[in-house]
Amino acid sequence: MWEYLQRRPEKILVPLIEHIELVVITLVISLVIASFLSLLALRFPKLQAVFDRLFTIIYSIPSLALFVLMIPVTGLGQTTAIIVLTLYNQYLLIKNFTTGINEVDPSIVEAAKGIGMDFFQILTKVQIPLAKRSLFAGIRLAVVSTIGIGTIAASINAGGLGTLLFDGLRTMNLNKIYWGVLLSAGLAIVMNGLLKVVENKC
Amino acid sequence: MDAIVYNNVCKKYKNAKAYAVDHVNANIHEGEFVTILGASGCGKTTLLKMTNRLIESDEGTITVSGKEIKSLDPVELRRHVGYVIQQIGLFPHMTIAQNIEVRLELLHVDKKNYKEIVDGLLRKVALNPDDFRDRYPSQLSGGQQQRVGLARALAGNPKVMLLDEPFGAIDAITRRSMQKELKRLHEENKRTFLLVTHDIDEAFLLGDRVMVMNEGHLLQFDTPETIIDHPADEFVKTLVESSRESSYFYMRG
Numbered sequence: 323m324w325e326y327l328q329r330r331p332e333k334i335l336v337p338l339i340e341h342i343e344l345v346v347i348t349l350v351i352s353l354v355i356a357s358f359l360s361l362l363a364l365r366f367p368k369l370q371a372v373f374d375r376l377f378t379i380i381y382s383i384p385s386l387a388l389f390v391l392m393i394p395v396t397g398l399g400q401t402t403a404i405i406v407l408t409l410y411n412q413y414l415l416i417k418n419f420t421t422g423i424n425e426v427d428p429s430i431v432e433a434a435k436g437i438g439m440d441f442f443q444i445l446t447k448v449q450i451p452l453a454k455r456s457l458f459a460g461i462r463l464a465v466v467s468t469i470g471i472g473t474i475a476a477s478i479n480a481g482g483l484g485t486l487l488f489d490g491l492r493t494m495n496l497n498k499i500y501w502g503v504l505l506s507a508g509l510a511i512v513m514n515g516l517l518k519v520v521e522n523k524c
Numbered sequence: 525m526d527a528i529v530y531n532n533v534c535k536k537y538k539n540a541k542a543y544a545v546d547h548v549n550a551n552i553h554e555g556e557f558v559t560i561l562g563a564s565g566c567g568k569t570t571l572l573k574m575t576n577r578l579i580e581s582d583e584g585t586i587t588v589s590g591k592e593i594k595s596l597d598p599v600e601l602r603r604h605v606g607y608v609i610q611q612i613g614l615f616p617h618m619t620i621a622q623n624i625e626v627r628l629e630l631l632h633v634d635k636k637n638y639k640e641i642v643d644g645l646l647r648k649v650a651l652n653p654d655d656f657r658d659r660y661p662s663q664l665s666g667g668q669q670q671r672v673g674l675a676r677a678l679a680g681n682p683k684v685m686l687l688d689e690p691f692g693a694i695d696a697i698t699r700r701s702m703q704k705e706l707k708r709l710h711e712e713n714k715r716t717f718l719l720v721t722h723d724i725d726e727a728f729l730l731g732d733r734v735m736v737m738n739e740g741h742l743l744q745f746d747t748p749e750t751i752i753d754h755p756a757d758e759f760v761k762t763l764v765e766s767s768r769e770s771s772y773f774y775m776r777g
Contacts, residue, residue, distance in 0.1 A: 429612070430613045430616070432578070433607075436576065438600070438631075
């Protein structure tokens, strides 16, 4: 294994970097969209059920099927992968964001309203800090899920650690398989740990 | 001038058959301590919450400090009316000082005055600022937490204070001393206090005048003495008689 890394470092490092890129871009876009949609759902509670149903349906579609479904629309490659992964993340993020916020003790929210905070002040000063755990739980879940499902994106030419796994399987190259497994699992653990550090700093 | 005027105020909740608050008319004078007395579900909390528009009234008008509240921005209205609830609702992630400062911030008070104001408010509710300023709500007893709740409501010197069963979750011994302190607090500053309670003794002990409510109706609004001597109807009479044995009842006179 080590020998393989020394002999062909680019064969392992390039997919790793591609994978990190895929995960980071997906995560940033997912967070922006999910924050916006969660905000809408909190402001207009009727939307919450709509989002919940919609993204539950999408989340229940197997990833390979959704990748293939999107090919006629956005073609092969990274863009398609990012779109699909972002769609999956909406389910995890919106659900955790809205439940986290809604689970803040109603009497604390009433007090906040009663002393004259408006919707955004209640959200930013009271609800978000108190729902921190739940918000970060959602983000960590999304990261781990993106890293995992992201490997399957290699099947539509999106690159990443999935290429190591698929190539390795096709050619029975155990070195590639080992590295693919090790790095995707390692990446998930490292990212999870990093987010825990960020959470504790917040 | 009257601090609060209720003019034919009504509220009917969605899917409810009867009015929660049914054509209530009342004038609360400036500097008066008024208590609203009634059993749960009589509409007393609804009436209180309509006063700072946490609940919107359906009919009638409510005037606070001379202004019709529907003409005001509800958030702005709440910033100028003190509000204390039974569950206290301190922000657990903020220190005691920050819990009070948050309201000063909403009122755009100059930051460099925060410490002085916070310390003054804590002293006013009989908490030593040096001991409590930097502690978190969870480190305080229920009674101490509600003192902070009071201090937070008093921040910004609101002319009108609304209190929704403020001592409902506090043990009986602490409640007694806090009731007395609340009375003292009122006498010191002569703000208008409107306090909701289901405790007859508390209503009669604290209120200059008492509003007795039942099933959404305001049955009687008078001084405790008048209510005792001349109950408006059978309901009030029964209510008064049920508390005859109470020691508080005589303490007052």
